Amino acid sequence: MLGLRLPKHLGISAMQNNSDSSQVGNQSIRHSNKAPYVAAVIAIIVILVISLTLVSRILFKPTAAFRAHVTQIAVESSGSIVVGYNVSNTGKASGSPLCTINAIGSKPAYAGVDEFLVPTSLAPGSALNSTVQISVSNSGAKFITGASIGCS
Numbered sequence: 001m002l003g004l005r006l007p008k009h010l011g012i013s014a015m016q017n018n019s020d021s022s023q024v025g026n027q028s029i030r031h032s033n034k035a036p037y038v039a040a041v042i043a044i045i046v047i048l049v050i051s052l053t054l055v056s057r058i059l060f061k062p063t064a065a066f067r068a069h070v071t072q073i074a075v076e077s078s079g080s081i082v083v084g085y086n087v088s089n090t091g092k093a094s095g096s097p098l099c100t101i102n103a104i105g106s107k108p109a110y111a112g113v114d115e116f117l118v119p120t121s122l123a124p125g126s127a128l129n130s131t132v133q134i135s136v137s138n139s140g141a142k143f144i145t146g147a148s149i150g151c152s
Helices: 035-059
Strands: 002-004 014-016 021-024 027-030 066-077 080-089 098-105 111-117 127-135 144-151
Touching (some): 066 144, 080 144, 111 127
Antiparallel strands (some): 002 014, 014 021, 021 027, 080 127, 098 111
16 A cells, blocks of 8 residues: 655545545545446447437338229220229328229129329328229220229
8 A cells, every 4th residue: 555645734644555545534535436337338328329219210211101092983995994093192201102903893704903103202191183094804894893992
């Protein structure tokens, strides 16, 4: 133990040793070596929060979601129909929906299917009314009784 002598009239005797303690009068004061550890823990927490924020923005980025319905069906010719539809963006990002229309006839021989990309990007909350022409098998357009649409 190394001793450092100070004037006695101050009443202080400082000692330095391998532990972090000092002695003032008859009282021993311990100094904490925890400061570097606390700083490291805080730095790790900050890095984790920033990392989780970035990862959540990548994984949970806003997406477009679409709702659609058929508004009308009209015979164009013996082998095709025109289907009117409405598609709306119910999501939180803009996007161009990919839609599939299934036309159903009074007999299984009369049917039509078409998949198409809506040419307009829809902003969140917006909607589009449009039409698409669909070929019907066996020249059975006049036998089409209904149609359904799904967009994603």
